[in-house]
Amino acid sequence: MTADEYLKEVLVSQDLGDDSDEMKALQKHRAEVEKVIRDSFEETALTIRYAGSKAKGTMDKESYDLDIVSYVCSGDDTAGETLEAIYENHKKALAKSYFVEPKGSALRLKGCGPDDLGVDFHIDVVPGRFTDETKTDAYLFQSNGDKKRLKTNLDVHLDHVRDSGVIDAIRLAKLWKVRNCIPIRTFVLELAVIKLLEDHKKKSISAQMELFLTELRDHSADLCVEDPANPHGNDLSQCLDDTLKNQLSNVAKRTLQQIETSGWEAVFGKIEKLEKAARIEILRSAGAAATPSRPWLPKA
Amino acid sequence: MIWQRKNPFLYGRERAEVESHFPDLHFIEEHGFVFLRGSFPVLYEGRPLDRYTIEVQLARNHPAELPIVREIGGRIPHHSDRHVNADTGIACVLIPDERWRLWPVGESLLGYLTGPLHSFFLAQTMVEEGEPWPFGQWAHGPKGVFQFYRELLDTTELKVMIAYLACLSAENPKGHWPCPCQNGKRLRDCHSAEIKNLRRNISRKDAAASLAILKTAGVSAIELTEAKPLANSLCNRLNHR
Numbered sequence: 001m002t003a004d005e006y007l008k009e010v011l012v013s014q015d016l017g018d019d020s021d022e023m024k025a026l027q028k029h030r031a032e033v034e035k036v037i038r039d040s041f042e043e044t045a046l047t048i049r050y051a052g053s054k055a056k057g058t059m060d061k062e063s064y065d066l067d068i069v070s071y072v073c074s075g076d077d078t079a080g081e082t083l084e085a086i087y088e089n090h091k092k093a094l095a096k097s098y099f100v101e102p103k104g105s106a107l108r109l110k111g112c113g114p115d116d117l118g119v120d121f122h123i124d125v126v127p128g129r130f131t132d133e134t135k136t137d138a139y140l141f142q143s144n145g146d147k148k149r150l151k152t153n154l155d156v157h158l159d160h161v162r163d164s165g166v167i168d169a170i171r172l173a174k175l176w177k178v179r180n181c182i183p184i185r186t187f188v189l190e191l192a193v194i195k196l197l198e199d200h201k202k203k204s205i206s207a208q209m210e211l212f213l214t215e216l217r218d219h220s221a222d223l224c225v226e227d228p229a230n231p232h233g234n235d236l237s238q239c240l241d242d243t244l245k246n247q248l249s250n251v252a253k254r255t256l257q258q259i260e261t262s263g264w265e266a267v268f269g270k271i272e273k274l275e276k277a278a279r280i281e282i283l284r285s286a287g288a289a290a291t292p293s294r295p296w297l298p299k300a
Numbered sequence: 301m302i303w304q305r306k307n308p309f310l311y312g313r314e315r316a317e318v319e320s321h322f323p324d325l326h327f328i329e330e331h332g333f334v335f336l337r338g339s340f341p342v343l344y345e346g347r348p349l350d351r352y353t354i355e356v357q358l359a360r361n362h363p364a365e366l367p368i369v370r371e372i373g374g375r376i377p378h379h380s381d382r383h384v385n386a387d388t389g390i391a392c393v394l395i396p397d398e399r400w401r402l403w404p405v406g407e408s409l410l411g412y413l414t415g416p417l418h419s420f421f422l423a424q425t426m427v428e429e430g431e432p433w434p435f436g437q438w439a440h441g442p443k444g445v446f447q448f449y450r451e452l453l454d455t456t457e458l459k460v461m462i463a464y465l466a467c468l469s470a471e472n473p474k475g476h477w478p479c480p481c482q483n484g485k486r487l488r489d490c491h492s493a494e495i496k497n498l499r500r501n502i503s504r505k506d507a508a509a510s511l512a513i514l515k516t517a518g519v520s521a522i523e524l525t526e527a528k529p530l531a532n533s534l535c536n537r538l539n540h541r
Contacts, residue, residue, distance in 0.1 A: 062351070110374060111377065115377060115379065116377050117377055117378040117379060118374060118376075118377060118384070118386075118389055119374055119375065119377050120373065120374020120375070178339065178353065179324045179338065179339040179351075180324055180326060180338050180339070181324075181326065181337040181339065181353060181355075181372075247326075247328075250326075251326065254319075254323065258323055267323070269341065269348045270346070270347055272347060272348075276429075279349070279429070280426075280429055280431065282344055282347070282349060283344075283349060283422070283425060283426050283429065283431065284426075284431070284434070285344060286342070286343075286344035286349060286422055287422060287423075287434035287435070289344070290418060290419045290422055290434070290435075291402060291415040291416055291418070291419045292419070292434075292435040292436075293393070293398075293415070293416040293420065293435055294394070294395070294398075294433070294435050294436050294437050294438050295383035295391075295392055295393060295394065295420055295423065295433070295437050295438065296383065296392050296394065296437070296438040296440070296444045297380050297383050297385065297392045297440040297441065297444070298385075298392065298440075298441060298513075299380070299385065299440060299441055
């Protein structure tokens, strides 16, 4: 199997169908979250839209999310007078049903019940306010960083990624990020892939990935990305600090060494699709061969 | 001084071994601690069966103390039934007193990752698939400590366990002390060899912690546990090694 054939298989193995357990759970939570938001802001004419990796076409089984944007109309103060108040009021409303983790402009939702405590629902709620009556651009509150207000445009973001021509490379880069636990924001990684592969869209997927990794290894210090929705207004440099650039470079170096010595399979592993029964049989065999250690919990 | 500065050779060796075996795990130093972060594969004969995003925090005095493990991908609920602490998200991979059997002092960090940690995540996958815990599980809190020492010492009597743990946690148990088996003999005339053996395997610190847990729990630990003697205790097996 060639490197390109292997990487295509990796992508197929990362596909998430609409009938998959993950998608069903996402759809169930999506409806619940929307209800919580609408019930909490009954007096507000909210525009709730869905974005995230599904809309962009960059969804991986190991890295997927749903963005629920919740924008109030320009001039509407019923959900909060300031952007920060809108953000905090959304947080408060969602905290009644979820564990809410502030994440830049978004609110990440996790389980807070006895059976799902700490479980990541892969849903980010992004509160904001439209800049004007056209309901295109919106202002978001940013909970971290010096600048507290960001101007953005959901459709521009979606189109920028969806029409980039490097969707496969973005999906593999996301998988690489997750596997290596690199703390880069997914959107910033997507922008980096698009920028670095701008003149290489015709290349094979393996060539694109090697080029992307080589750029990160050798030139991560010079890496900078611009928000397509507000290229000169939103400063994304704080999302790519020196520590992160250094980490990107080191991990890229290690990955390239793996590719050179053992090929791509050493990076993403063997691909195997197993039916449930076969999988359980193999798990049982693995259990029989493993160190028999019993877990405990200090607290009763 | 923290271990990685005190013993850079050990740090270099551990790092090289782990990175070569687990290419997706990365060593990161933060606030004086060494963390391993990345994707941890559940493997069988080299085939990846599953993956977890994990963080392993090595103790400041690594490898003397057990690492702290967290599943950070938000997949495993923080629930006692899954052996993850609800308050801290810390995974309870093993009972510290059993370390000698699963990851003896002196064995490499790689041994911990491929041994008890791998078993922990393999078990999590099996439980997620609706299978029982493949290696069983200790009960939570004092009940689990009681179960462990019930198997190890082949006794259901809390006062015997407490007497053993007092010997194991003491700086220097004396031969004239009464034997913890409660038969009225002096230690030197009874289970002295067994105590020496146990002290080689179970650290004083872990024994002291278990002693405190059992003393605090009191008899309720027994009441919570099905008290029956075990024919082939770990202790018997240990003494025949």
